[in-house]
Amino acid sequence: MEIVPNSNNSSTDRTNKNLTRRDFVKKAGASAVVFAIEPMLSGEEAETIKMNEATAEEIRKCKKIIENEQYGEILKNPCLVSALYYSKHAIEKMAPPHKNDPEQIIWSIYPLVTKKFRENYINTLEKITLDNNSEQKNLTTQSLPLDTITFDKNLKRNHLDAIDLFTEEGSPIYSMSGGIVVLAENGWKRGDAESTSSEHGGNTVIIFNPNDNSFYRYAHMQETGVSTEAVLISGEKIGKVGHTGLNASKPGHGGHLHLEINKYDKKDGEMMALDVFALKRKIEALEKTQ
Ligand SMILES: [Zn+2]
Known part of the structure; x- marks a missing residue:
């Protein structure tokens, strides 16, 4: 297995590596x-x-x-x-x-x-996280992604494997978990399929947490404020709530955070998505600890 981590990327350098x-x-x-x-x-x-x-x-x-x-x-x-x-x-x-x-x-x-x-990709992410965590940040804690949580009244209407959290446009979004940024895209433009890797998600961040083998995906951001390979603790700001993405940019959709958590199942080597109710339970459990 070839592993080529980018070791000269410190966790404080997060300005120039947003990818499109x-x-x-x-x-x-x-x-x-x-x-x-x-x-x-x-x-x-x-x-x-x-x-x-x-x-x-x-x-x-x-x-x-x-x-x-x-x-x-x-x-x-x-x-x-x-x-x-x-x-x-x-x-x-x-x-x-x-x-x-x-x-x-x-x-x-x-x-x-x-x-x-x-499997080797996951192992590589674990290794890069360790290499890039020179400050030895504690990556085990979890926290809420927004200051104010408002659930959609009809949870299953939009998504099975994701949850929409409505809040003021421009509100800060925080990383729920510690981990490494594996995707951070800015510059989404309506009608330009090449502006990001998700025409529907718009400006998106994905963070891998090696402690629970899970990927946290935050979409529709106004802007993302982190760069790939940065190592974060929970509660660090990763961007602002917006309405980028094909559907979210339509009138009437309102600013919201689209959140998904996909877990890597070590046993069968597949990705498993948390369903919308499991996501709600996770957020409610975090609310109790605040
Ligand atoms: Zn959504």
């Missing part, structure tokens, strides 16, 4: 190419799907990282980070026809991720 997909994809004009993706989801035959050259190139790049086991390269590729984050159930919901380029990329590279690759 634009950093990695050179626009290739409107030229559509036919690109054979294989293997697709288990048991299926190789499919031929139309996509633009930039998307095809991004898939090839991620495929190479997986095949060559370049674990040190993963965090530079937001779509690959996302493919390693989502549960199988969430990926199935991204099946064609794809609404945007990032979904097409994530859906295409997910089947290439083996259990071994995911």
Whole structure:
């Protein structure tokens, strides 16, 4: 296994490393190419799907990282980070026809991720967290993501595996857990599928907590205030509440934090999403400790 942690990135340097997909994809004009993706989801035959050259190139790049086991390269590729984050159930919901380029990329590279690759990725994250935690911060505590918590009255209306927490636009968002930032994107723009790796999530942060093997995903931010590979403790500010993302940016949606927690199941090597009620219970339990 190749591990190439970026050890010269101190936890205080969080200003210049916010990633956008634009950093990695050179626009290739409107030229559509036919690109054979294989293997697709288990048991299926190789499919031929139309996509633009930039998307095809991004898939090839991620495929190479997986095949060559370049674990040190993963965090530079937001779509690959996302493919390693989502549960199988969430990926199935991204099946064609794809609404945007990032979904097409994530859906295409997910089947290439083996259990071994995911396990080594988790091990690598644990190692980088340790290496980058030179201040020996205590990463075991947990806290609320917002100063004021307001649950949606009809919890299951929007999400099964996520929760929406409504609050004032611009309110600070805090990391619920200690851990390492694996994705931090700014610059989401409506109608620009390349602005971030999630056209729906908008400006998004994902933090991995090695203590509970969980990934915490915060979406629709006005702006994110951390950078990848930064090591945080719970309660540190990671951004502001906003309404970026395809649906959240529509009129009437209101400022809210979209929160997901996906746990890596060591036993079967899969990602398991906490359901909306488990998320609510977790937040209520944290409220009692405040
Ligand atoms: Zn949501």
